Amino acid sequence: MSAEAFSKLTIGKTMVTTRAAARARTAPPPQRSTSSSISSSSSSAEDVECQSASGITYDIAGLSHEVRKRARHGLLSQNDDIKVKYCKTIPEDPKSYMFYIADDISLRMGERYDAPKCSCGANVGGNACKHIFWMLDQLVKAEAPESFKSQTLRLAADGSTVKDTHPTNIIDSKGLKEIAEDLDWTFQDDRTVEEIEEEVREDMATLLSVFDPAGELPDDFRNPESSILSEPSRKYREVQEFLTELAIDDPRLLRGLRDIIDPTFQAHVFFDKINDRTSRAFRALDEYPANPDSTVERYDVATCADKLKDLVTRVEEYYGEQKGDEPGSRDIAIRAAESLIIILHGVVSRNFNAYEDITTRIVPEDPSENNLFFCLIGGVSDALPQDEATANRDRFVLDALRAFPQGDILRNHWEMLRTIGEKLDDDNAPFKAPPSFMSAFLSITSESRKRTNPEPGGSSAKRPMK
Incomplete structure (x- = not known):
């Protein structure tokens, strides 16, 4: 309901009652008074009006004694006393609404109801219960303009109107979803x-x-x-x-x-855990050859490779679930790229036979089982030129990095990418990366470097890894 519509509603005799009540509260006590007269004056003030927990004053003079008690209980209740679990539009009647309150109580109102109905049991007999009076106050608090709230509002005994206004009209004017947002309630869809x-x-x-x-x-x-x-x-x-x-x-x-x-904090914790698992996986592989039967976490090459592939998949999925226009999404992308690059750096640093120094037992001779680099990236050498089974495997980590904004994100990790490139170019390494892998890596790094802001003198700006 608009402010203009509310301003046209009349108060009738309510203001007279309010002023009288105000005088009763503010006037000095008589010189001679008995306890019974004081009690009578206080009781009279309570009987004609009630100021709700939200600060709005209601005229309850026309309600019966029992209904006045209900009205006061509802209007004085805090949000912790009566809680709305969720609210929704009734599917079979879009102009009717349901509020699901804690303790499995439901309250309904709308065009099909002459007055709000509550399932608590106290609504039997046609007069409003405390839940209905509380709900009327919440709707007024959420929708009415300040000029309306500053007046004394007359309540109907059955909860059908507030100042001669049906509560359904208040909801219709703004929309239940918007009112729920204002009151911090959950709006339920279908x-x-x-x-x-x-x-x-x-x-x-x-x-x-x-x-x-x-x-x-x-x-x-x-x-x-x-x-x-x-x-x-x-x-x-x-x-x-x-x-x-x-x-x-x-x-x-x-x-x-x-x-x-918040999402940014969740992302920081997520990538901290990913990086910790990455470090543990590499450490478990490095310590495996010395004592493979230890009960402490130990991984052979194949197990370590599986763990790292799983971590790459988790990073990809997590980054893919983030919306690019949400606050903090750029920071999430930077952290995700960092985790992937840390994994890649650890793999290219282990381009050797993990079991080379072991002489006490039989160890795998196949490079796909003893060399982590070869296991995950593949490779070519004088002894193993252009093997199709290794040259055409997935480009580990690089395929995931291609999803990131190259110049904006990867340049934050340029120093580590440069180190990875040097290791890939090492002529003394047992295996060289397959051509398809090197092509993808050079494409990523050249694009990232090309978009990096140049420093004075023409060199590329380098940022240390966070």
Whole structure:
């Protein structure tokens, strides 16, 4: 409802009642008064008006004693007393609305209802319950102009009108979705309750995974492969379940967590975990030859390669899920590119037989099983020229990097890319990268370098890796 429409509504005799009540409150007490007369004066003021928790004053003089009690309970309730879990338009009647309140209470209003209906049980008999009076105050708070709120508003006993205005008209004038946004409520579309609850569980798992003591990534945290958890992890998952149930009952908890654990923070934690897993994978490979049977994390070449490929896929998927126009998306792209380049740097630095110094046991002789570089990138040498099985495999990491804005993102990591290029050009390395890989790498680095702002003197600007 527009401000102009509200301004045309009349108050009638309400203002007279309000002034009298105001005088009753502000006038000095008589010289001689008894406790009964004071009590009577106070009771009279309460009986004619009630100022709600939102600061709006309502005329309740025309309500019966029982309904006045309900009105005061509803109007004085804080948001923590009555909570809207979600609201929606009733599908079979677009001009009718449903509000789902905690404790499994539903409140409906619309063109098909003469007055709002509540399922709490106190609405029986045609007079409004505390939930209806609370809802009327919320709608006025969200939609009415300040000039309207500053007046004393007359309430109908059945909750059908506020100052002779049907509450449905207030919703129709602005839209339920917009009112829900103003009041920090959840507006439900055509999804079922079960679908909404499942989405809440997914979102809560994603948000809370950032603090997981085991360092799990969001997918791992939502779908753990093992039921064997450490004591801290088990307790943390119990906390997660507890908070998720609270968020299902009160969506404000989820919205509050989204504001605190924002996408940029989530991304920083995600890539920190990726980089940590990358370091662990390389360390587990480097330590494997000395003691392959140790219970400490150890990877042979094939296992390490699988771990690294999985990390590359996770980075690709995470970056692909981000919207390019959202705040922080450029920072996310920089962090994603950094993680991929760290992985590539570690692989090209291990272009050698990982088991070369082992003489105590039989080790793989095939380079695809003993050389991480060859296993993931392939290679050619005097002994193995242009082998089709290795020359045509996927261009490890490079295919993922092609998705990034080259000049804007990769130049932030130019120093590490330069180091990778030097290792690829090493004539003493056991294998040279396949031509297709080198072509892709040179294409990426030349484009990145070409777009880098030149320093005075003509050299390319170099930024240290963050």
